[in-house]
Amino acid sequence: EAQVTQNPRYLITVTGKKLTVTCSQNMNHEYMSWYRQDPGLGLRQIYYSMNVEVTDKGDVPEGYKVSRKEKRNFPLILESPSPNQTSLYFCASSSLYPATLNEQFFGPGTRLTVL
Amino acid sequence: AQKVTQAQTEISVVEKEDVTLDCVYETRDTTYYLFWYKQPPSGELVFLIRRNSFDEQNEISGRYSWNFQKSTSSFNFTITASQVVDSAVYFCALKIGNEKLTFGTGTRLTIIP
Numbered sequence: 001e002a003q004v005t006q007n008p009r010y011l012i013t014v015t016g017k018k019l020t021v022t023c024s025q026n027m028n029h030e031y032m033s034w035y036r037q038d039p040g041l042g043l044r045q046i047y048y049s050m051n052v053e054v055t056d057k058g059d060v061p062e063g064y065k066v067s068r069k070e071k072r073n074f075p076l077i078l079e080s081p082s083p084n085q086t087s088l089y090f091c092a093s094s095s096l097y098p099a100t101l102n103e104q105f106f107g108p109g110t111r112l113t114v115l
Numbered sequence: 116a117q118k119v120t121q122a123q124t125e126i127s128v129v130e131k132e133d134v135t136l137d138c139v140y141e142t143r144d145t146t147y148y149l150f151w152y153k154q155p156p157s158g159e160l161v162f163l164i165r166r167n168s169f170d171e172q173n174e175i176s177g178r179y180s181w182n183f184q185k186s187t188s189s190f191n192f193t194i195t196a197s198q199v200v201d202s203a204v205y206f207c208a209l210k211i212g213n214e215k216l217t218f219g220t221g222t223r224l225t226i227i228p
Contacts, residue, residue: 042219
């Protein structure tokens with residue numbers, strides 16, 4: 001089954017404790033992305049990657065890191081989480097070509113609370 | 116820069132009523148893609164439809180229909196004979212080529228039994 005998986009689904013942590021949210025897709029997609037969802041703001045892109053070892057900032061990258069060492073994985077790293085990073089996080093992937101088939105597949109979401 | 120506006124923050128209707136969710140977008144590109152996603156209370160994002168900018172045909176899928184009008188930069192979504200299971204947050208989104216999805220702020224739809 002084609003899917004995007006995220007782990008963990010729920011996480012409560014404390015300020016300053018490094019954490020990683022994993023994301024994996026089994027569709028051989030080139031493009032992967034992280035979004036955060038906050039009330040009244042919709043979803044905003046944090047980082048994206050067009051291929052292995054190629055990553056770039058989205059609209060709200062501050063406080064986050066990513067890596068793309070393998071095509072299927074795109075972990076989101078919070079080196080020193082703060083309460084304003086409490087949010088619902090989504091990973092997404094899509095094929096780059098052809099552009100007409102560029103639907104983004106979303107993971108189930110990770111609800112993060114930073115105390 | 117791209118922008119998507121969903122002016123309706125919350126809508127409540129009684130079951131079996133029809134309801135239309137508005138979406139207005141802004142872009143200078145002539146080739147783009149428009150999407151609607153549903154987010155039920157469980158939190159996942161459910162893909163509903165994708166529409167290419169060069170295809171203005173309206174689409175109907177069961178009780179769902181979409182009205183795409185380039186002249187007004189709108190991509191509205193209508194649910195006919197609403198049901199309680201339609202209660203969710205609905206997002207409209209815009210994509211240019213291989214760039215990111217630009218989301219609206221969402222409309223929370225509540226269907227009252």
